[in-house]
Amino acid sequence: DAKTTQPPSMDCAEGRAANLPCNHSTISGNEYVYWYRQIHSQGPQYIIHGLKNNETNEMASLIITEDRKSSTLILPHATLRDTAVYYCIVRALYNNNDMRFGAGTRLTVKP
Amino acid sequence: GAVVSQHPSRVICKSGTSVKIECRSLDFQATTMFWYRQFPKKSLMLMATSNEGSKATYEQGVEKDKFLINHASLTLSTLTVTSAHPEDSSFYICSASPPRTDTQYFGPGTRLTVL
Numbered sequence: 001d002a003k004t005t006q007p008p009s010m011d012c013a014e015g016r017a018a019n020l021p022c023n024h025s026t027i028s029g030n031e032y033v034y035w036y037r038q039i040h041s042q043g044p045q046y047i048i049h050g051l052k053n054n055e056t057n058e059m060a061s062l063i064i065t066e067d068r069k070s071s072t073l074i075l076p077h078a079t080l081r082d083t084a085v086y087y088c089i090v091r092a093l094y095n096n097n098d099m100r101f102g103a104g105t106r107l108t109v110k111p
Numbered sequence: 112g113a114v115v116s117q118h119p120s121r122v123i124c125k126s127g128t129s130v131k132i133e134c135r136s137l138d139f140q141a142t143t144m145f146w147y148r149q150f151p152k153k154s155l156m157l158m159a160t161s162n163e164g165s166k167a168t169y170e171q172g173v174e175k176d177k178f179l180i181n182h183a184s185l186t187l188s189t190l191t192v193t194s195a196h197p198e199d200s201s202f203y204i205c206s207a208s209p210p211r212t213d214t215q216y217f218g219p220g221t222r223l224t225v226l
Contacts, residue, residue: 032213043115043204043217044155087154093213099145099206101155 003027004088009106012082018075020105022088025069030092033064035073037084038104044087047073078109113139113209117218124195125226132190132221134161134205140185141207145215146178149202161188161205195225 005023012018024033032051036044048055048062050071055062061074075082087104114137124130134144142163147155159180160168167180179191188207192199202222206215 034214036217038155041202041220041222043117043206043220046214046216049214091213099157099215101147103154 003090003100004102006086006088006102006105008103009108011108011110012075012078014080014109014111015077018073018078018082018107018109020073020075020086020088020107021070022073023070024088024090027068027090028092031090032093033062033068033071034089034091034099035060035062036087036089036101037082038087039081039084044101047086078107080109080111083107083109113137113207113216115205115207115216115218117203117205117221119221120219121222121224123224123226126196127194129191129193130195130223132192132203132205132223134188134190134207134218136186136207136209139207139209141188141209142185144182144188144205144207146180146188146190147204147206149204149220155204163188192223195223197225199223200225 032049034049035047038044048060050062064071085104085106087101116135118133144161146158148158149155158173161180161182163182169175182188202220204220206217208215
């Protein structure tokens with residue numbers, strides 16, 4: 001019973017930006033938005049997280065709407081190695097039991 | 112980032128045997144670790160929360176006598192699948208959070224195949 005909705009799959013051309021949307025319309029004020037990805041047969045990899053401000057790190061940017069009901073993960077220059085399942089998770093701070101994975105978005109980066 | 116390891120990476124066993132999977136936090140101490148299970152083409156499902164020095168907390172529907180969890184130190188949690196059966200075949204993944212952060216870091220996973 002994940003609290004997020006993501007498209008099941010997306011394609012992106014190599015070198016272009018990949019924009020992965022996530023809806024979390026029931027997000028609470030104390031819940032963060034986390035993004036992980038899972039490359040085939042590996043454990044999930046942490047990408048980025050945020051509360052209400054946009055965030056950027058060496059892997060990606062996270063854009064959260066002002067009402068916080070949706071967000072977008074941006075991979076600025078997708079490579080073939082970015083092909084993975086991307087999970088958007090909402091989770092309250094220091095509430096470790098609530099890391100719930102939905103179905104995620106399967107991103108395929110094509111040459 | 113923080114590193115979490117698992118051992119073994121894959122294991123094949125006969126039905127009825129028990130299998131132990133180790134999860135270690137390599138560069139930080141973790142009072143809490145988490146165990147997930149993932150079936151093919153499915154998402155991760157939280158099985159239990161492993162607490163150092165106390166009993167694990169299991170999610171609804173997960174048999175605690177079937178999946179024994181021991182968190183004996185601040186860097187090691189073990190999951191033992193007892194009397195394994197083919198339906199226990201799955202990808203088992205652990206995670207942990209470094210102190211003063213709330214980000215979970217995941218191990219590489221252990222693929223269990225029960226014949």
